[in-house]
Amino acid sequence: MRWLTVLVLAALLAGCSTESDEQVLATFEGGVLTVADVDAHLKSLKRDSRFREKQELLTPAFAFEHALNMEMIIARGLELDLHRDPVIRNELHDSMSRLFMELLQDQLIEQIDRDTITEEEMRAFYEENLEQYQQPARYHLHAFSVDPEQAEQVLAAVLDGRLEFATAAGRHALKEKERRSGGDTGKRTLRRFQPSWREIVATLPVGEASGPHLIDGETYLLLLESRTEPYQNAFEERREYIRNDVLYSRYQQQWQEVYDELRHNYRVKIDRKRLERYITAEPGDNGVEALLAREEGRS
Structure with a gap:
């Protein structure tokens, strides 16, 4: 295309x-x-x-x-x-x-020499954007979908030691991939989980199987094997990355000034009320079609 x-x-x-x-x-x-x-x-x-x-x-x-x-x-x-x-x-x-x-x-726009970026500018940028230089917590989760009628029984066998969690996944998981992996989903940050999983995963106790959890219409047993703590990178650890980020932010600022000037030069007029209705459309609305439908309804 x-x-x-x-x-x-x-x-x-x-x-x-x-x-x-x-x-x-x-x-x-x-x-x-x-x-x-x-x-x-x-x-x-x-x-x-x-x-x-x-x-x-x-x-x-x-x-x-x-x-x-x-x-x-x-x-x-x-x-x-x-x-x-x-x-x-x-x-x-x-x-x-x-x-x-x-x-x-x-x-x-004007080309910017990286060497003109001062230490003070870099440190100020770092302090204003600390979260950008933080390594988020990582979660090592084991999970498998299970027949709702068997969930409590399987969980009990895991909790009292009759079954290892991976073994339980190999025997009872509904999905082939979960059976092969023993339910191991690997290590990842919370943002890399689907939205429907995040709140549940964030509150799981480490090392303790739990369930049944109903997620996206399916029943799961979960085991959070480990969770790392967030780590804040020190300024010195990310110095050159910060310099690049400051450079990028300068270019962004220049481009924004260019766009603002062009909008002025070409006499852009924005219908704020219509734009507000468009950007606040209900999830599932089809953008322009939803807007036009509302307009027709008012006519």
Whole structure:
């Protein structure tokens, strides 16, 4: 999809050329194809991995035919208003903005020398973003799904020592993966668990099997084997990372200033009430469709 998007974008741009008549190689409804367009397309094809072993094909004649064929596909798509479809328009605008940003970057923002970042600036950034330099607690959880009618019996066998937890998983787990692993899910931070698991895992006692727990409609037995404590990295441990983060934050600030200026220059007007209704839509609402439905209901 990405390559097709780039092709569409290239063809759209080519079709908008404004060269003098003697440079025009072909005309069509909605655009022209010029010598400069075909030259640019030929250079692009030579960088295309699809033609790495077929460089002999890449002649001006081939580039012309290839570019004109693209234009014809674009012409048909425009005729069908495909470019007005929000999904397709997003793909086109995403590629266009990335290309334009790359071309305009040196005009829009200033390059920042990392060596201009001071010790004081780094320490202030570190203190303001301590959580960013903290290693969160890691949980080593064993878990397996079990028949609800057998859950209490299996848990009792684990708690009184008749079964090891892994053995119980191997015998009673409902899922093959859980049986093979003995229920071992590995070590991970709380954020790497599904949201429905996090609160339960965070409150489990270490080393004690528990259950039955109903999670996402399934019954589980759980055993938290270990939990590490969060660790705050000292400034010196992350010094160079902090320098990079300060550099990145400076660039972010520059870009935000650029966006603010562009919005001013192009007279952006935001319908705050409509935007608020959109961003506070109920979970499951389909964005624009939900907004339009509300608007129609008010009319």
